[in-house]
Amino acid sequence: MIKSRLVVDRDFVISELDRRLFGTFVEHMGRCVYTGIYEPEHPLADENGFRQDVIDLTRELGATVVRYPGGNFMSGYNWEDGVGPRDKRPTRLDLAWYSTETNQFGTNEFMDWCRKVGIEPMYGVNLGTRGPDEARHFIEYCNHPGGTTLSDLRHSHGYEAPHDIKLWCLGNEMDGPWQICRKTADEYGRIALETAKLMRMVDPTIQLSACGSSFWDMPTFGAWEDKVLEHCFDEVDYLSLHSYFGNHHDSTEEYFGNIELTDRFIKQTVAVADAVAARKHSKRKIMLSFDEWNVWYKARSIEDLRKPGWPVAPRLIEEVYNHEDALVVGGALIVMMNNCDRVKVACLAQLVNVIGPIMTEPGGAAWRQTIFHPFAQAARFAHGRVLRPVIDSDSYEAKSCEEAISYLCAAVVDDEATGRTTIFALNRHLEEDMELRIELRGLGTDRRLETALELFHTNMKAVNTKDAPNTVVPRENKEVRFEGETLIAWLKPGSWNVLVSSAVAQ
Numbered sequence: 389m390i391k392s393r394l395v396v397d398r399d400f401v402i403s404e405l406d407r408r409l410f411g412t413f414v415e416h417m418g419r420c421v422y423t424g425i426y427e428p429e430h431p432l433a434d435e436n437g438f439r440q441d442v443i444d445l446t447r448e449l450g451a452t453v454v455r456y457p458g459g460n461f462m463s464g465y466n467w468e469d470g471v472g473p474r475d476k477r478p479t480r481l482d483l484a485w486y487s488t489e490t491n492q493f494g495t496n497e498f499m500d501w502c503r504k505v506g507i508e509p510m511y512g513v514n515l516g517t518r519g520p521d522e523a524r525h526f527i528e529y530c531n532h533p534g535g536t537t538l539s540d541l542r543h544s545h546g547y548e549a550p551h552d553i554k555l556w557c558l559g560n561e562m563d564g565p566w567q568i569c570r571k572t573a574d575e576y577g578r579i580a581l582e583t584a585k586l587m588r589m590v591d592p593t594i595q596l597s598a599c600g601s602s603f604w605d606m607p608t609f610g611a612w613e614d615k616v617l618e619h620c621f622d623e624v625d626y627l628s629l630h631s632y633f634g635n636h637h638d639s640t641e642e643y644f645g646n647i648e649l650t651d652r653f654i655k656q657t658v659a660v661a662d663a664v665a666a667r668k669h670s671k672r673k674i675m676l677s678f679d680e681w682n683v684w685y686k687a688r689s690i691e692d693l694r695k696p697g698w699p700v701a702p703r704l705i706e707e708v709y710n711h712e713d714a715l716v717v718g719g720a721l722i723v724m725m726n727n728c729d730r731v732k733v734a735c736l737a738q739l740v741n742v743i744g745p746i747m748t749e750p751g752g753a754a755w756r757q758t759i760f761h762p763f764a765q766a767a768r769f770a771h772g773r774v775l776r777p778v779i780d781s782d783s784y785e786a787k788s789c790e791e792a793i794s795y796l797c798a799a800v801v802d803d804e805a806t807g808r809t810t811i812f813a814l815n816r817h818l819e820e821d822m823e824l825r826i827e828l829r830g831l832g833t834d835r836r837l838e839t840a841l842e843l844f845h846t847n848m849k850a851v852n853t854k855d856a857p858n859t860v861v862p863r864e865n866k867e868v869r870f871e872g873e874t875l876i877a878w879l880k881p882g883s884w885n886v887l888v889s890s891a892v893a894q
């Protein structure tokens with residue numbers, strides 16, 4: 389048994405948590421759209437062809453935002469191909485994923501799906517093959533009320549009311565050599581600036597995100613952010629981060645290093661954004677949009693990424709997640725919450741089938757992968773202000789992040805409106821239970837435990853499948869109790885935990 393201590397004080401506030409932190413991502417890639425969210429032939433499809441089982445699971449996942457239509461797909465996409473009568477829509481080669489795009493699902497179907505799920509869209513414009521002109525036309529089609537050719541075109545497609553999309557990405561991973569029409573930082577910074585200006589002229593209420601580096605280990609990380617923001621600093625609200633975690637040492641202890649590295653990645657990106665602010669003598673703070681993140685390392689071969697013959701909706705990067713992946717996803721969520729003063733949007737990539745928390749079979753079942761659970765719990769319970777967790781815990785040395793990793797990893801979210809305080813905690817010790825003593829200061833002496841849940845499995849490689857979908861699922865943790873103002877919990881080795889307590893009404 390190891391012992392850890394967590395001190396929580398109602399006055400140690402990091403920031404109000406933005407609920408957009410629990411976003412997700414739907415790309416026209418593999419089976420995310422076709423046979424993922426959209427499958428008109430499925431027995432559970434609604435009148436729009438949307439799979440009801442996937443809608444139900446997306447609601448249960450609790451995702452608040454959905455980024456669309458890519459990803460790399462975005463950089464070759466013509467929005468005009470995906471609107472209007474379906475039988476007139478062109479079929480095109482998708483050069484991002486070597487697939488055939490039928491365009492049977494496009495902007496209006498996506499907006500219908502968002503409305504039905506109750507999720508906010510985050511739409512990306514193509515700054516690869518296209519640029520400011522198409523972007524201003526597209527936002528006019530989407531957001532302008534009417535009386536112009538493009539807004540009236542939307543009316544003629546059956547959408548009288550503007551879609552009113554607030555959150556926009558200015559392209560995707562524009563520094564990546566794989567990107568369709570990759571750009572230098574100067575080229576992209578200029579185009580992002582000019583596109584942002586035109587889009588804001590059409591709709592001044594929007595918020596815009598510029599592309600940061602594709603990955604932290606891009607050789608130009610830092611320099612790219614600096615140069616891009618040098619150009620478009622005053623016109624954008626967010627800078628994007630993308631990260632896919634790997635288990636390169638095949639050791640769970642080392643794998644947890646991703647959690648610490650994510651924190652470092654965020655802090656370094658903030659430092660660059662703030663350095664640009666300093667140079668410009670600006671008090672403006674650029675916020676971060678961590679709009680692609682997940683575990684992704686098993687399904688990364690060229691065969692996983694590309695199928696021969698330009699197929700429609702091939703099986704691409706259908707990563708199967710295990711218990712340790714769920715722990716890393718939980719740890720990354722903790723890091724996002726603890727950096728919520730600067731990370732205001734985040735999207736788990738992707739939603740269905742393609743490195744997704746939800747899996748489907750065409751014509752068949754849908755089920756929850758292991759990573760579904762920590763995400764759904766964070767989205768469900770994290771409301772309010774994030775409090776700074778003061779942690780006292782033993783640690784171990786890890787090569788993967790070149791620093792000591794504390795066995796306890798935690799975030800605390802306090803909802804003043806309901807009096808509910810939620811602790812998200814990972815026990816990163818793989819053999820020992822952890823006795824965790826949580827001092828809740830200034831949060832009322834008379835508290836009661838509402839919920840204590842754990843995600844635990846003796847086998848780190850355990851997975852959920854179509855035939856065994858409940859192998860790794862959250863269960864109640866009965867080993868939690870209050871001793872005065874101290875909440876004491878016994879956390880199993882290698883477990884993710886959620887502890888919810890509330891003040892007893894006087």
Ligand code: AHR
Nearest residue numbers: 458459460461560561737
């Ligand atoms: O999510 C899969 C791909 O990973 C996205 O299309 C791209 O943006 C990233 O490189």
